Amino acid sequence: MANTAALEGINGLRDIRRSPASHLAGALEAGSVEGTVVLKEGPFQTMAGVRVDPRSEAGSRIASVVGGLPARCGEVAGTERVSVLWLGPSEFLMVAPEEAHDSLGGDLIGSLVAALGDAPGQVVDLSANRTTFELAGPRARAVLEKGCALDLHPRSFTPGTAVNTEVGNIPVILLKPGEESYRIFPRASFADFLGRWLLDAMREFASPEVP
Amino acid sequence: MLLITCPNCGSRDETEFHYGGQAHVAYPENPNELNDREWAEFLFYRENTKGTFAERWVHSTGCRQWFNMLRDTVTYDIQAVYPMGTPRPAAAVPPAAESGTASTAADSTTTGTAAPDAASSGTASTTAPEGATK
Numbered sequence: 001m002a003n004t005a006a007l008e009g010i011n012g013l014r015d016i017r018r019s020p021a022s023h024l025a026g027a028l029e030a031g032s033v034e035g036t037v038v039l040k041e042g043p044f045q046t047m048a049g050v051r052v053d054p055r056s057e058a059g060s061r062i063a064s065v066v067g068g069l070p071a072r073c074g075e076v077a078g079t080e081r082v083s084v085l086w087l088g089p090s091e092f093l094m095v096a097p098e099e100a101h102d103s104l105g106g107d108l109i110g111s112l113v114a115a116l117g118d119a120p121g122q123v124v125d126l127s128a129n130r131t132t133f134e135l136a137g138p139r140a141r142a143v144l145e146k147g148c149a150l151d152l153h154p155r156s157f158t159p160g161t162a163v164n165t166e167v168g169n170i171p172v173i174l175l176k177p178g179e180e181s182y183r184i185f186p187r188a189s190f191a192d193f194l195g196r197w198l199l200d201a202m203r204e205f206a207s208p209e210v211p
Numbered sequence: 212m213l214l215i216t217c218p219n220c221g222s223r224d225e226t227e228f229h230y231g232g233q234a235h236v237a238y239p240e241n242p243n244e245l246n247d248r249e250w251a252e253f254l255f256y257r258e259n260t261k262g263t264f265a266e267r268w269v270h271s272t273g274c275r276q277w278f279n280m281l282r283d284t285v286t287y288d289i290q291a292v293y294p295m296g297t298p299r300p301a302a303a304v305p306p307a308a309e310s311g312t313a314s315t316a317a318d319s320t321t322t323g324t325a326a327p328d329a330a331s332s333g334t335a336s337t338t339a340p341e342g343a344t345k
């Protein structure tokens with residue numbers, strides 16, 4: 001494929017990259033019910049797994065790169081540029097748009113590595129580890145509740161929080177950016193199963209409600 | 212389904228956890244001095260308690276942290292949740308305190324009272340993490 005545009009970004013690798021649920025794109029579109037519940041894949045986010053003691057000096061250096069570290073389960077810190085999810089007392093996941101990746105002109109991973117320095121801990125590029133499903137609409141919560149034991153009622157699961165849990169028996173990170181929207185991060189190898197599971201859970205909302 | 216109160220994340224389904232066997236099995240001070248029988252007993256021999264048993268659990272789908280738990284092997288009643296490295300609590304906590312009162316080392320964040328009312332009372336609870344109670 002003699003495509004000059006393909007030479008931009010990782011020597012053309014960007015254009016041949018396939019996301020874990022790309023083969024479901026048509027099915028996700030067909031299974032979405034506009035105005036009720038819509039599912040799509042938001043592929044290729046830049047993700048960095050960071051382990052660092054948040055009370056250490058390296059912890060504060062990392063915090064200043066990403067705009068703060070969350071202190072407890074559920075909290076999401078960060079800036080508009082990058083979200084920092086709490087995975088454990090000393091484990092965090094940084095999530096940023098694709099452009100933030102060092103190979104595409106960003107500097108997220110590099111600046112985190114530099115901030116950690118020689119201190120105990122780790123910064124790992126996990127951008128290919130998980131994909132993102134974006135589930136939104138008034139019935140999005142009803143879909144998730146079929147396979148998630150957490151209390152997803154907004155009084156308990158508020159916008160701007162994220163938890164590590166299970167959806168449809170798949171370990172995922174569940175982020176709630178807005179009142180009626182969810183981002184679900186399954187590992188790549190679970191994307192096919194979870195995509196189809198969500199489509200199945202959405203199916204009833206395509207038909208008129210039986211009173 | 213057991214509801215287990217992780218010291219970090221609050222009350223979660225049992226399927227998010229893995230069992231780590233009997234707690235408080237100390238590594239021998241001088242493993243070289245053990246004979247085969249003593250070494251085998253350290254490796255493989257465990258209590259088979261009928262009643263209150265101290266055991267290790269890890270919240271593998273959540274915060275991936277280990278903690279200790281006192282559980283009744285007959286009734287499955289969880290009597291206490293306490294950090295790794297601390298001694299077994301002397302007496303079982305009364306059954307009303309279904310949740311752990313433990314906090315893990317240093318940075319532990321929550322004590323995770325499991326009462327659903329705490330989360331539904333509207334005000335953000337300082338003990339139960341958002342979205343973590345059920």
Ligand SMILES: [Zn+2]
Nearest residue numbers: 217220270274
């Ligand atoms: Zn936990």
